[in-house]
């Protein structure tokens with residue numbers, strides 16, 4: 001019985017796409033959700049940028065990593081550009097590693113326009129000497145030591161891997177009511193982190209990595225393009241929401257040049273036989289999503305075996321639970337075939353088209369889940385119903401699709417409403433609109449919101465325009481509370 005229960009829990013966790021089921025971090029009380037968040041945008045329009053849309057905030061890092069000791073010394077500069085239409089008397093820095101005790105030790109925060117700063121939990125408010133006008137730049141410089149926590153997760157280390165995601169201070173987006181979009185993490189009663197709480201603007205990233213020791217077997221997976229320099233590596237990634245790494249001395253790497261796109265698989269050495277299948281599924285998914293959503297805009301994509309029981313998307317990189325890779329059985333009736341497309345769909349819905357992942361998580365999660373169905377329809381049509389039965393109907397699949405991560409209460413309810421009921425909602429919308437209009441709406445929604453943070457209103461506008469005669473409001477009314 002106990003073994004059966006464990007098996008059930010394992011299957012549930014493995015099917016939980018993205019980092020929705022991360023074990024809760026060791027935390028200080030300060031990050032517990034005593035308040036939900038600052039006000040967040042509920043309405044529709046993002047202020048029009050007053051500057052050329054090609055110009056983005058630039059993050060630059062010099063990092064010296066000690067893999068064996070799980071520490072890093074970092075010097076970071078931020079060339080922030082005020083893309084809002086407001087003048088800003090202060091800037092907000094969100095510092096996610098401060099959610100973990102003693103993980104972040106800052107020795108410097110300075111800048112030409114910095115007058116003072118104050119820290120509260122994961123937030124640092126930086127007062128400026130004069131308001132930053134629309135289109136103006138402000139430069140910040142930070143120096144800090146990271147002590148990466150020992151935990152299974154996207155920020156943490158285990159015996160066979162070190163993961164760096166959401167590891168550095170960043171300036172969050174502004175909503176149209178002049179508040180910073182910054183939320184608190186939510187931990188449910190089962191000590192699971194529910195959903196993602198971090199919302200990022202698009203930015204450009206550059207990092208120079210040096211190693212504190214010579215480890216010849218160390219491989220670094222990233223979504224960024226890598227170049228060797230005399231004493232290390234440089235990584236650059238443009239127009240992305242974040243810069244993440246997964247590092248291991250036990251990786252085996254295999255890659256595929258797929259019509260000019262570099263697809264890389266980083267698996268643990270004992271999983272080497274599964275790498276070709278991962279690359280194959282990924283190449284099919286990237287082909288399909290490029291066709292139906294629009295071009296993929298980075299030069300490479302990395303699929304990485306993660307030493308934990310969940311999956312997660314990042315810019316140019318996805319982490320897949322090593323257990324999913326272990327259980328791959330060379331058939332399409334398998335979690336690997338379900339979840340590789342899910343995580344890759346996030347390159348469009350999360351990365352290219354951003355959303356407030358805490359307040360409107362359906363905008364990326366329902367779309368990524370339904371993308372799995374579209375993948376099966378295209379490549380394994382005989383298994384399309386199998387997908388619905390095994391991915392959706394076998395689990396609880398009800399609740400308001402527009403739940404925030406705070407509404408659901410538990411991870412299970414969150415998945416049932418946002419992911420699974422969300423996929424049923426999109427299928428209903430697909431049928432109601434007709435295939436051609438629905439597919440055309442997916443493409444126009446992606447193009448219209450490229451590099452922006454989309455809202456329900458943006459989604460509605462694109463889908464209604466694709467078929468003005470369809471009663472889309474009635475479909476929303478069946479699944480949404482608002």
Ligand SMILES: [Zn+2]
Nearest residue numbers: 017018365368
């Ligand atoms: Zn997802």
